[in-house]
Amino acid sequence: MKDQDSNGILKTHSILVVDDDEDMLELIKITLERIEEFDLDVVTTSDPKSALKLLESGDFDMILSDHRMPGMSGIELLSKVREKFPDIIRAMVTAYSELELARDAINRAKVDLYIEKPWTRDKIKEDIKEVLTGLDIVKDAEVELKDGNAYLFKEKKSNIVFDAGLERMRSFGEGLIITRTNPKKIKQIYDLDELSVDVYWLSKMGGEKTLDPVNLELIADLIIRYYEGGGKTVILDGIDSLLKDNSFKRFEGFIDNIVDVVSIEEGAFLTGLDPKIISERKLATIENKLTSLSFDQTR
Numbered sequence: 001m002k003d004q005d006s007n008g009i010l011k012t013h014s015i016l017v018v019d020d021d022e023d024m025l026e027l028i029k030i031t032l033e034r035i036e037e038f039d040l041d042v043v044t045t046s047d048p049k050s051a052l053k054l055l056e057s058g059d060f061d062m063i064l065s066d067h068r069m070p071g072m073s074g075i076e077l078l079s080k081v082r083e084k085f086p087d088i089i090r091a092m093v094t095a096y097s098e099l100e101l102a103r104d105a106i107n108r109a110k111v112d113l114y115i116e117k118p119w120t121r122d123k124i125k126e127d128i129k130e131v132l133t134g135l136d137i138v139k140d141a142e143v144e145l146k147d148g149n150a151y152l153f154k155e156k157k158s159n160i161v162f163d164a165g166l167e168r169m170r171s172f173g174e175g176l177i178i179t180r181t182n183p184k185k186i187k188q189i190y191d192l193d194e195l196s197v198d199v200y201w202l203s204k205m206g207g208e209k210t211l212d213p214v215n216l217e218l219i220a221d222l223i224i225r226y227y228e229g230g231g232k233t234v235i236l237d238g239i240d241s242l243l244k245d246n247s248f249k250r251f252e253g254f255i256d257n258i259v260d261v262v263s264i265e266e267g268a269f270l271t272g273l274d275p276k277i278i279s280e281r282k283l284a285t286i287e288n289k290l291t292s293l294s295f296d297q298t299r
Contacts, residue, residue, distance in 0.1 A: 013132050014041040014059060018051045018077065019066040019093070028064070031121045035129055048072035055085050061135060062089040062128075064115070078109035089131055093117060110191055147232075150255075150262045150269035152290035161272040165235040166190055168268060169197060172232045178202055178211060178219065180238030198226075202238040213241040216254045223258055227265040236271040248282055255289050 015032060019025045025044040032042045043058070045051050048069060055063070063081055067074035078090045091113035113131050115124055145151065145168050153161045169175030174196040179186055183199040186192070192199070200222070201210045211219050219242075223234055243251055262269045271290075275283055 011132075012039045012041065013061045013135075014043065015128070016051060016054055016058070016060045016063045017042060017044045017065075018046070018048055018063065018069070018074075019044075020046050020069040021066070022046055024066070028124070031124060032128060034121075035125050037129055038132060048077040051077060052080060052084070055081065055088065060085075060088055061132070062091060064091040064093065064128075067092055067094045075109050078111055082110055089113070089135065091115060091128075091131070093119070110188075145233075145268045145270070147266040147268060148263050150259045150290045151271070152286060152292045153270065153272040154275045154292060155272050161235055161237060161270050162190060165233055165268075165270045168233045169195055174231065175233040175235070176200075176223070176226045176231055177235045178222075178237065179235070180241055183209065202241055213238070213245040216242065216246055216250055220254050220257050223269075224261045227261045227267045231265075232267050234267065234269045236269070239271045239273050240277055243278065243282075248285075252285065252289075255286065259289055 017025060017028050017032075019028070025046060029042045029044050032040055043054060043060075045054060048065070048071060051063065051065070054060075063078070065074040065077050069077075074092045074094070078092060081088055081090055089112050090109060092109075092111050093115045095117045113127060115127055145164060151164075153164070155161070165175065165177075175198075177183075177186065177197060177199045179199065180202045183201050186199055199209070201207075202213055202219075203210050204212050204214075206212075211222070213219075223236075226234065242254070246254075258269055261267075269290075273283075273286070278286075
């Protein structure tokens, strides 16, 4: 579906493409301009230094860079972009064989998207379209989180919950994350090094800082002690796991306990749930307990 605003107008995005191969630049430009779901302005340059100057003078949503370029590599360029323009989406074209390069890019440049060589036109269009759609969802989902509220984000992916919660965590310098994703990956994706954030893994694998989804009492106790100790923000990513491994009655009691402590301690609690995986009756019950926020992810 086309990504349109409330007036039915295609949403506009600007992408800067950097590659020392002029033929490849032209091919990528033509390919991206054929993405019908957006009105894309694609600017190209073969010089990484010129790319930085263009970013200073223009309003870009994304930079897509090749890695192997003379004078400045893609990782070096995207690392500079991260420092100077942290809100710009960083994408890099690289060969599948360069796995060590990918790890380096994660650590240094916090690359948001990898496009593997050899790429196809359909694949690069789908990858770029997915990232830009996600960006629009986040922009549309800007909310002001209020103290003393527990929020349910009705959405399929967890990126909105993390974006909203981490913005608040950065304002306080701390937070608590309980996630179904490996904590190492969460720390890499969201650059948590400068924050005092505890990350727990919602998993049956066991180990340090691991929480079994069936143990609601332990999870609730961790969250309650966090708020009572002065903590301000909790992100719970994986509420579907709690619903799957526990009776709905137990889950209701868990939510009631969280809502009570959040209200008393004036914190904020954020969780997300795909409304399609639960019955309307159960969803309505949860919505009666939490402040429900809904975002359009059908684009």
